[in-house]
Amino acid sequence: MTGTQHISADKSSWPLWEIFIRSKQGLDHKHVGSLHAADAAMAIENARDVYTRRMEGVSIWVVESRYIHASNPDEADSFYDPANDKVYRHPTFYDLPDELKHM
Amino acid sequence: MSDQAIIDYILHLGDNALILGHRNSEWTGHGPILEQDIALSNIALDLIGQARYYYQYASHRINEDEQAPRPVPGHERIPVTEDVLAYFRDAWDFRNCLLVEQGNGHWGKTVLRQFFFSAYQFELYGVLRHSRDSQLAAIAEKSLKEVTYHLRWSGEWVIRLGDGTEESHTRMEEAMTDLWKFTGEFFLPADYEKTLTLPGIAVDLATIRPAWDHKVGEVLKTAGLEKKEGERMQKGGKQGKHTESLGYLLAEMQFLQRAYPGCEW
Amino acid sequence: MPSAIETGFQQKIDQDIRIEPKDWMPEAYRKTLIRQISQHAHSEIVGMLPEANWITRAPSLRRKATLIAKVQDEAGHGLYLYAAAETLGIDRDEMIEQLHQGKAKYSSIFNYPTLTWADMGAIGWLVDGAAIMNQVPLCRASYGPYARAMVRICKEESFHQRQGFEILLVLSRGNESQRRMCQDAIDRWWWPSVMMFGPNDDASPHTAQSMQWKIKRFSNDDLRQRFIDVCTEQVKLLGMRLPDPDLVWNEARQHYDFGPIDWNEFRDVINGNGPCNKERLAARVQAHADGAWVREAALAHAQKNIQREKAA
Numbered sequence: 001m002t003g004t005q006h007i008s009a010d011k012s013s014w015p016l017w018e019i020f021i022r023s024k025q026g027l028d029h030k031h032v033g034s035l036h037a038a039d040a041a042m043a044i045e046n047a048r049d050v051y052t053r054r055m056e057g058v059s060i061w062v063v064e065s066r067y068i069h070a071s072n073p074d075e076a077d078s079f080y081d082p083a084n085d086k087v088y089r090h091p092t093f094y095d096l097p098d099e100l101k102h103m
Numbered sequence: 104m105s106d107q108a109i110i111d112y113i114l115h116l117g118d119n120a121l122i123l124g125h126r127n128s129e130w131t132g133h134g135p136i137l138e139q140d141i142a143l144s145n146i147a148l149d150l151i152g153q154a155r156y157y158y159q160y161a162s163h164r165i166n167e168d169e170q171a172p173r174p175v176p177g178h179e180r181i182p183v184t185e186d187v188l189a190y191f192r193d194a195w196d197f198r199n200c201l202l203v204e205q206g207n208g209h210w211g212k213t214v215l216r217q218f219f220f221s222a223y224q225f226e227l228y229g230v231l232r233h234s235r236d237s238q239l240a241a242i243a244e245k246s247l248k249e250v251t252y253h254l255r256w257s258g259e260w261v262i263r264l265g266d267g268t269e270e271s272h273t274r275m276e277e278a279m280t281d282l283w284k285f286t287g288e289f290f291l292p293a294d295y296e297k298t299l300t301l302p303g304i305a306v307d308l309a310t311i312r313p314a315w316d317h318k319v320g321e322v323l324k325t326a327g328l329e330k331k332e333g334e335r336m337q338k339g340g341k342q343g344k345h346t347e348s349l350g351y352l353l354a355e356m357q358f359l360q361r362a363y364p365g366c367e368w
Numbered sequence: 369m370p371s372a373i374e375t376g377f378q379q380k381i382d383q384d385i386r387i388e389p390k391d392w393m394p395e396a397y398r399k400t401l402i403r404q405i406s407q408h409a410h411s412e413i414v415g416m417l418p419e420a421n422w423i424t425r426a427p428s429l430r431r432k433a434t435l436i437a438k439v440q441d442e443a444g445h446g447l448y449l450y451a452a453a454e455t456l457g458i459d460r461d462e463m464i465e466q467l468h469q470g471k472a473k474y475s476s477i478f479n480y481p482t483l484t485w486a487d488m489g490a491i492g493w494l495v496d497g498a499a500i501m502n503q504v505p506l507c508r509a510s511y512g513p514y515a516r517a518m519v520r521i522c523k524e525e526s527f528h529q530r531q532g533f534e535i536l537l538v539l540s541r542g543n544e545s546q547r548r549m550c551q552d553a554i555d556r557w558w559w560p561s562v563m564m565f566g567p568n569d570d571a572s573p574h575t576a577q578s579m580q581w582k583i584k585r586f587s588n589d590d591l592r593q594r595f596i597d598v599c600t601e602q603v604k605l606l607g608m609r610l611p612d613p614d615l616v617w618n619e620a621r622q623h624y625d626f627g628p629i630d631w632n633e634f635r636d637v638i639n640g641n642g643p644c645n646k647e648r649l650a651a652r653v654q655a656h657a658d659g660a661w662v663r664e665a666a667l668a669h670a671q672k673n674i675q676r677e678k679a680a
Contacts, residue, residue: 012663013461014136016454033517034451035138036460038263038666039673045256046138049145050444097537097605102598103530125424128432131439132420133651135659137413137447144440151433158429186428210662266672267665274661359427359485366542368427368485368535 017043018068019051020061029061037062106168109236110161111198111295112305114188115341116239117157118199121189122349123220124150125356126207135210142256146217149249156242158185190360194349198293201340202285204349211264211271212278218257219282222318223289224250226311235303258322265326272327279328287336289315296341381582386512389455397581400574401511402456403472404583406463409449410474412442414467414648418482419491427485431535435488438528445521452513468653476634477560479642486539486546486553492532494554494561494599500525501595502565505585514583533602540606554603555611562626563634565592593623600624 014036020029032051037043043062052058127147134140162183181187202220207213228250231243264271290308292300299305323330339345359368370378373392380387387393416439423439426432450460466472477495482488503525506518539550566588569575578584596615603610614627636642 012660012667013459014663014667016460033448033520034454035447036136037138038663039670041259042138042666045142045252045259049142050138050447053145053440053444100533100602100605102602103526103533121429125432128423128436131423131436132416132443133655133658135655135662137443137450139662140416141440141443141447144436144443148433148436148440151429151436155429155433189429190427210659263666263669264662267669268661270661271665271668355424358425363543363545366427366546367538368431 014038016065017047017062018065019043019047020063021047021051022059022061029059034065106164106170108295108298109304110164111293112299113157113161113164113239115198115293115295116242117154117161117188118197119203119220119224120150120157121154122197122199122352123203123217124148124154125352126203126205127213127217129207130213139210143213146253146256149246149253153242153246154189155185156245158188160238160242161188186360190357194345194353195343197345197349197353198341198343199349200285200288201337201346202282202288204340204346204352205282205285206348208278208281209274210260211274212281214257214260214264215275215278215282217253218261218322219286219289219319221250221253221257222315223311225254225318226314227306230306230311233303234305239304254318258318261322261328262326265323265328275326275328279331283331284334284337286319288338288340291336291338291341293341378580381510381580384508384510384582386515387510388512396577397583398456400578400581401514401583402453402458404578405449405453405456405514405517406458406466407473407475409446409453409463410467410472411478412446412449414474414652415478415495416442416446417648417651418478418480418644419488421482422485422488425485426488431488434531438492438531441524441528445517445524448517448520449514452511452517455513464656468649468656470640470649473638475564476637476642477564479637479645479648480556480560481644483556484549484553486536486549487557489532489535489539489550490553490557492528492530493536493602494532494557495564496525496528496532497599498561498564498595500529501591501598506583508582508585510582536606536608540608550606551608554606554608558611559630559633560637562592562596563629565589565595567631567634596626597624 015038016034017037018034019032021032022029032047035043035046035050037046040062044060047060047062048058052060124147127143127150130143131140131147134143162185165183200220202216205212205216207216225247228243228247232240232247234240234243261275265275266272290312292305292308296305296308300307320330337346360366374394377387377392377394377397380391387397419435419439419442423432423435426435450463453463454460463472467474477498482491500522503518503522507515507522509515509518536550536553539546542550566572569587569589572588575584575587579587600610600615612627614625616625617623618625637645640646
């Protein structure tokens with residue numbers, strides 16, 4: 001999943017991390033994407049913020065991209081369930097007329 | 104006990120959350136890196152969420168009690184709502200601590216402000232979740248998980264920047280100079296807090312102070328920063344005596360509701 | 369005469385088999401994708417700014433929260449897209465540098481100013497609406513990481529559009545000032561949204577190749593027509609009108625005819641002379657510059673910890 005990597009000499013450039021999320025107990029961790037972080041704690045917190053904003057109770061693995069030797073998993077679903085509390089993120093929260101089409 | 108005291112207390116808790124949430128939201132689109140923009144916006148959302156719970160509860164109590172003085176001039180006859188409380192009180196009726204209204208400054212000042220506040224909220228909610236007032240207890244219980252996260256996030260940032268580069272360390276020392284003097288106010292109970300402590304509704308601030316001191320001391324030490332022992336603390340926010348910042352903040356926040364009163368948005 | 373590997377590559381695409389980062393791909397495919405994906409990412413990031421303008425002035429706590437969430441989503445979308453582009457062998461820093469130097473484009477729409485609260489509604493309804501129309505087909509783009517990013521984005525995008533429409537709906541049912549605000553925002557955002565679909569097909573030389581590679585699924589004009597048809601129906605529910613006197617249903621075509629697009633305005637804005645180009649870019653450059661010491665410090669601290677662990 002990593003292409004040719006440029007190692008940036010920029011002293012403010014944070015490494016790239018690959019993120020794996022397990023959304024329910026008993027299922028596997030799935031690769032959901034990548035992000036930049038300065039250290040592992042930050043990577044995990046960033047992953048929580050970016051990739052699980054709509055769900056609690058997930059398990060997160062982070063690995064610096066450069067340590068991964070890849071084959072190419074076919075990621076079929078990035079679907080995850082809503083967190084109860086944050087209803088404003090969900091399309092059904094809005095009261096729109098029934099006649100409104102295509103939304 | 105006076106119903107006014109409890110309404111003041113609820114508003115104090117809500118105002119703290121709203122004003123800091125508002126300040127944090129000013130960073131949206133301007134953070135030092137995308138991921139952190141998202142992180143701080145999440146914290147802003149959590150805080151605004153807390154404020155809404157408090158204001159909704161306060162509104163309910165105010166509306167239920169015909170004897171309760173209306174907190175908002177000009178809104179005596181209509182039901183009070185979360186938006187009436189947020190958008191139609193002037194600065195002197197806001198009861199937030201002075202710390203949360205301070206300007207964002209640079210990223211270091213923002214994370215330090217968040218750290219001081221989250222350490223306080225963490226201890227406060229740890230006790231408030233046992234409040235005799237079941238609504239307050241519920242709000243505290245619900246908010247504790249996210250506050251735990253805010254504390255961890257902000258504490259880590261204080262350490263990263265305090266113990267990062269020379270430049271970041273200097274900036275954190277500046278931030279300490281700016282903000283330390285506002286941390287005393289957390290533990291100075293307002294009259295309404297004193298009234299409500301014995302009945303077990305409000306938190307006895309003296310009991311949570313040592314834990315706050317300890318946590319803050321730990322993190323500052325790791326960050327290579329020093330508490331400013333003996334510095335004179337600023338106060339007055341809980342009583343509605345604010346710094347100049349709050350007036351500008353409210354003018355911006357409240358503009359639309361005041362320019363077009365009585366509208367649905 | 370294409371080589372076996374080139375033929376194999378095109379066959380995969382024809383069979384809707386995804387191309388993944390380590391698969392062989394023509395250099396032109398890789399370069400085009402980098403440009404397209406990074407442009408999209410830049411658009412999300414720059415697009416945060418016109419809406420972030422109104423966060424501190426949102427007129428209710430619910431609107432405040434949902435607007436922050438929306439803008440935050442856009443940051444996330446930018447992030448997913450930068451991540452997808454990085455799988456093709458370019459650094460995020462490099463892409464950001466291109467943006468800041470004016471070498472990379474982003475969607476022209478974000479160079480317009482947000483002047484009233486109603487603009488939040490118009491942007492959600494029209495701009496996100498146009499974006500969705502573009503993005504849904506890309507969920508089946510040939511490049512795996514891009515398609516997957518688009519799936520995630522599309523799921524979040526529908527809430528944005530509904531939020532925007534609802535804002536306008538409430539205004540349209542409000543007092544005279546609010547109704548005027550609603551119409552005014554529609555008047556200003558309609559044509560720029562129509563232009564979001566890009567030049568006419570006959571002025572888009574890259575379309576054919578992109579469609580063969582399945583990194584573009586429908587033509588600009590097709591998407592634009594679909595958008596106009598849908599919005600012309602939706603605006604009726606607001607009791608407002610679109611600022612196009614030539615909008616009329618064409619029974620033979622089964623589509624709405626519409627008025628001429630001002631391509632001069634489009635070119636001006638794309639080339640950096642729109643109302644807000646300088647401000648938007650300046651804001652991004654500023655944020656990045658202001659954040660340099662933060663990023664450096666975090667890295668320095670991480671390094672220190674690694675050294676300490678080694679020494680321990």
